[in-house]
Amino acid sequence: MGRYRAIMTDTDREYISNGSDATDSQRYQAVSRVRSRINEELSKDVEVLEEHHPELLDELRAVVCEDE
Structure with a gap:
């Protein structure tokens, strides 16, 4: 798989x-x-996850918002 x-x-x-x-x-x-992908595509993906699969959105937030 690619x-x-x-x-x-x-x-x-x-x-x-x-x-x-x-x-x-x-x-x-x-x-x-x-920047375009962040502002346009990622925000759409977040909206879909928020509505249809909040658990995946939590996983995304855990990766993106991880404290260093």
């Missing part, structure tokens, strides 16, 4: 973490894509 991504693709991770020779433009675009 591996799914969360918010960032492997390329986004590479560009944002400076793990490659990415240009400033590529980094900016990666940040913009991730």
Whole structure:
């Protein structure tokens, strides 16, 4: 079975973490894509989980809101 991504693709991770020779433009675009996914797609997913599967939403919050 294939591996799914969360918010960032492997390329986004590479560009944002400076793990490659990415240009400033590529980094900016990666940040913009991730920001869009957070603000648009993730919020929709949270709404669906809140209504239809609150236990999964709790798991998501535990990962995202974990104290370091």
